[in-house]
Amino acid sequence: MKQKVHNDEPSEQDSLNREKYAKAFANLTLNCETPMVVGLYGSWGTGKSTLMKLIQGSLDQTKTIPIWFDPWQHQFDDNPTLALVHTIIEQCNLKDSKKLATVIASALGYSFLKTVSNISVKDIEHFAKKYEEDNFLLREERVKLKDYFAELITNIVKGTDKRVVFFIDDLDRCMPEQVMKLLESLKLFLNLPNCVYFLAVDHDAIEQSIEYYYKSIDIRERNYLDKIVQLPFNIPPVFNDSINDYITPLLPNDLIGCRDILIEGLSGNPRELKRFINTLIFNHELSKESRIEEYDPKVLSVILLIQSSEKDLYKIVSNNPSTLIEYINREEGVSHGFDQILTEKDKIKRILASLKIPDERILGQYLYQTRLLSTESDIGNVQLESVLSRHRLWLESNGDNGEIANVSAISIVNTNLTNINFSHAIFEWSVLTGTDFSYSNLSSVNFRNVDASSCKFKKVDVVNADFENCKFKSASINSCKFSNSVFSGSNFSDSQLNDTVFLDCDFRNTKFVDAKMKECELKNSSFVGANFNSMNFDEAHLDSCNFSRANFSNSKLCAKDLSDTNFSHAILFNCDLSRSNLSGADFSHSNLSEANLTGCDMSGTVLFGTDVRNVKGLTIEMIESALHDESTLFDPYIRDKLVHENW
Template sequence: MISKLPAPIIEKDNPFKNCKLGRHQYANILTTVVSQNQGCVLAIDGKWGSGKTTFVKMWKKSLENQHFNVLHFNVWEHDFTTDPIIGMISQFRDMAEGDDAKVKFTKFAAAAGKVASGMLPSIAKGLTKKCLGEDVVELIGSAMKEIADSFDKVIDDFVEQCQSMEEFRKALENLVEFTTQDGKPLIFIIDELDRCNPRFAVKVLERVKHLFSVSNIVFVLSIDKEQLCHSICGYYGSDNLNAEEYLKRFIDIEYKLPEPNVDKFTKYLYEAYEFDIFFASELRPKNLLEEKEEFLKMARILFEYMHLNLRQMEKICAHIRLVLLTFKANQYVNPSTILILTCFRSTDSNLYAQIVSKNITVQELLNQIESTLPRNVFIEDEYDRDNVSRLAVWETARLLVAYNLSLNKHHKEELLKRIESDNGSNDSFKLLLSTKVIPIETLQEAVIWYSQNLYRNDPILPLDYTIQHIELLTSFQ
């Protein structure tokens, strides 16, 4: 069993073959966008853990197959440096193939020498040698000795000695024009920008705007816009700064990466983590044949309605697969309860801690569930073919009944009030809980059924017992 999904293999001839999210169509759209631009900054916006890096790597290979020259710069791997400019310049070296191209790159790198960074000359020279090559070091060595501690001072020195920034841009334009093909722009992908420290992230934006903004280069920023805005506010020390407006100074085109297909990805996770080894085992009780479908349906509901990102979904499934290893193949497990609790464990640690410690009442737990889960998951819809609302309410009822059971299956609180019949018919019950969102009639029906069928073929397991397995406090079977 795997404990972590391997990175998808990006095949040369069909980069999106192993994409489990159906995102090839979005790559085609973006390819059309960059094909029609001879110089701009395009931002691909997606939440952390939404698969942006995998998408841009697949798209990079697709672009290369269409004879685009593409550079990919993981800027997060370089944010330990004082300034991003050397890392950015070094990306151009690999595309300078042939003697003529190398000469143009050397001239370009030399022109950039005095705006390389605000580091100490010896450190800058060593880093430059590693990134740009021995020949470039000899050309800019003397210039690096004069670099001041402040980048503003470096810019001043550069302007004074080179007359204008045009020398740098002209050298860059010559290099790009010489190495691109068929009038296609150079695509420079900057990935993981939102993960950098705030100062470095802002520096990258400034360098793109002021130094690298030339024709025939399309910069692609792979970002979580919300997180990048937080970085910008942190850099300037003000929450009152309109960071989105600030970003518009640097970004020409914004593209919101569509939400992934949760149903496809959930099924992929089920297969990748080999849940069938447990749920389809010949040792499973025959009355539990619907476990798989119920688990997949509940997983899709929670993942979709809670707007979990791909990384969260993956970690939740990975942990549940470990949990199942602590059960014997013929044991009852209440998989949907394990799923709900693991989701809370991953996304709302405070609520999960309260459930584990049992320091809240059943009513308080119900209130917490209603405030934690999106309200639309409980709202009945006549067009809901999957009975999402009913399934969510019934699984909530199962959780409440399990929470109310001690390990010896004694009820800790009275959840139902018996109402005796006057005409000799069967007594009825009234739920002693109140709701704000959940349909009370459906919840009452579910709680009554679970309470009266604790020892049926698929019994309710006390929550303390289930939590011991979730916390991996029992031995693997």
Template structure:
């Protein structure tokens, strides 16, 4: 198994890009710089961020300075990693970013014993910035030593105008009057006497940042990740904070995000803005745009091989030597050099037989993994494919099901990337035959391997099928019942022993393919026999286990409709939701299920679970307060 987290290990020769970024930052010589690392979901932006930090750390070491990440005492870089997605729903992203940066500088100043007073002043100004953004109730404000909300309300409007660049003289005068009121309640967020106005305070905040960095003699490198995962409001809030600190001396911002998603958020926020202005907004933030390189067949093959090597029993130094050799070879592929099994054996001539078999599979799968629309050379999707294969092989061993790994890999690839209707026909052929062999594939595979043209009808008429048929091993004469048995969480495996009626099978297929349309077949479900409804819920819950976020996924609609048709199934669904990991539960699920009679037990369990997030518990409390959910 492989984790789905970012890594500081370079499996794709991205190190060359990281070195380029580090070189740009280093050659800026304290001049402000902003770098955008763009690319689609899962292509390796987060890993690129890790590699950039590692390269800058290595350069600090090479200059005779210790690793700032470990000691933080003498390095010329201070790193701040900020993930706006983690703050979404808990804090204002703009204030959070400024707070995180200021706190990091204060910590570093204490370690280095320089710039301490400057960073204290900076923190005070950040407190002021937070104060004008607070929107909590007056009681909460007073508890924090802040003035009543009537006063903060005056500053709120002005603060919002400042950040949008719409402040006039009348607004500034209003802010000055409000500041006179605030001083008695707050007790002096900033002790030094000076004239208060939002523009002056924001400029002073910027000057404090610059002064602290100048006195400490360091470059602040802010690494921002997962911005494209955020809701538009959080995205814009973070971009505003970046704009507030951007282009200050001794700063470098590295922003990893899908630029198309960012532009979508900007367009959503500034409704009616033309595309050209949206592009200009983003381009003004980014001085140096860098795109994560797309993967070709060579890179995909190398990536898969290195993943298998990582999980092998080879010695750590041998794994590292192979990784370095592969990345070096990837840098020469433009010269016609190849990364394949032959090349790996030239680096290490005593590879274990089990590893060789997996490397050979990677060699054969790479072209399809690169071109298939369901994967398209995406590193995260490749890793998930290999994890799914690993899980199914583990299931086959645990249940004593004899499954050939290469056959299972080919079936899994078809399941993920092929036409769903064609996959359903494959399942039907296997389950209806006495020997479990999809014999109709035999002539197609023979012609594909021979290089002959294939004239296939829908749903088999696409380029992926032709490539898939050529991929070894040939499956037409293989018993695939075991492979489909361990794959049954994706699609129903209806065996002769577990046969549904034609009506039930039709409903199950509809629920799996169009779960959001489940309500339209509720009456037909009620008419089914109870054992058939139980089988349908089995299949739906199997599919539901693949969901990573429980807000309002479409599969929940299907499960709720089945639960409404049979009280026993409602208990099963309630039990299933209680078992979901706490981090997967999102506030939007609360109103979705609140009117269901079984939801009360789910809410009670979540309310008592310490790991369930505060927004979810607040949503439950709000429903109870409105009388939608009974209070126990």
């Protein structure tokens, strides 16, 4: 491995522009009233330990004595307070305080000191007894604990006015019982003059420990912590300028070009930044060794960003890389299934908008390299049978037993799924190419964003299903009936639709480019914005549908009853409408140029703002029977004739 991968230790260098906070806290240790407990609050990885290191480095060593204590390293000891006593003795080299430590051990329980100080139980009992007789007589040891700790602090400062500054780290990683023991000690025994405590914790985690420990008592967690901490300080977020300063030294030279993507896409959590950069460095080296075609580290960094922060999105992309290519290359303003996943995620949208991926094959190499194309996304026959078995039980028990089949974001390719009741099943974002669903029940299924290319559907009755943004390219749909179902944004290009009924369905913005439709019935359905370019409707029946803003360029709609149909703002360039009944149809603001209207009934047809130039078969009689005005675009010779006849 050529590149340096970074460890996770707290840094003593200020790369997040936090030196000003460190200096302020260092000054505070000398000027505040004591005892003082400062709470440095921040979630995992926000730089609490690093800030304490910076504070420690900013202390006036002639006026302070720093002591660093990590209770997590002692969480399995009997009492973290004893561990703190041992830390004080070790870091301050207080050999003469050994007897005092044994008394504290006796008061709190001496098993810890036995393990860390190599003092026998016999010695502890002897020292404790002797010290008690000489100094505390018959007073209860626990009552005098604060005096014991005060004496220990006196031994540290040795008659000077120095302040003892404690840095307590990783307390929130301990078990609730250990957390509470140390907090109780801070409140009862350690609130001593000349002592300043910096407590670096995840506020929420500590509150959860308090809540768990006192679960049988009605106590307010925040109030409890506030009684211990006099100065709370929330670690400030890391802004983009600071992120730039932080990650630049971590990135090798050949990854500096990814810096803006990382600043835009990553959170300001220093630990997460470092972990991501380590992942990027490692995968960058692997990608170079794997010789990915036209390799671009920026593409790799974006794929890793998706993997780490948008798990639903990368699961989909890993199974169907073409979806990401389509999203990136879509025309401006065109909706895509990813829009819902990326709602309110403008950062990822901006990053993807700037991305250039040559093709699906090369994208697949990145996905493979970053372990996105894992076998966990596939579903074997045994697992599928288990899912379907539980689904059958759910259906048979009316939902009392079993569970709805959820086979979303998986790959089931070229599989025989005929004659199965999939009612209410969830297939969202799955790749089902070439699968046969003939004779199956797909009512109320969730097929959103499914790739059903080349699938077979024969004698399938569907009610209330959701096929939004589904791919039916080159699919075969025979003798089916779809009622009250949603197909908006779907793609039926190059598909074969035979003897099929679509009743009360939503086909807004659906593509039927080069599809073949034979003996099909489209009734009471919305095809607003649909694309029927080059489609043949010769053997289709259209009844009470809305084709507003649809594209029928180069299509055949011959001999159809299209009376009272809405074609407003539609494109019917070079469309063959010959011998059709267009009476009462609304073509306002549509493009009918070069269309064939030979033999059409246009009585009451609305042509306001319609382009009817170069139309074949259009006669003055047909125009006079239609509704038009000065906004209608006629050929000059027709307009002259209409003007001549006082139109």
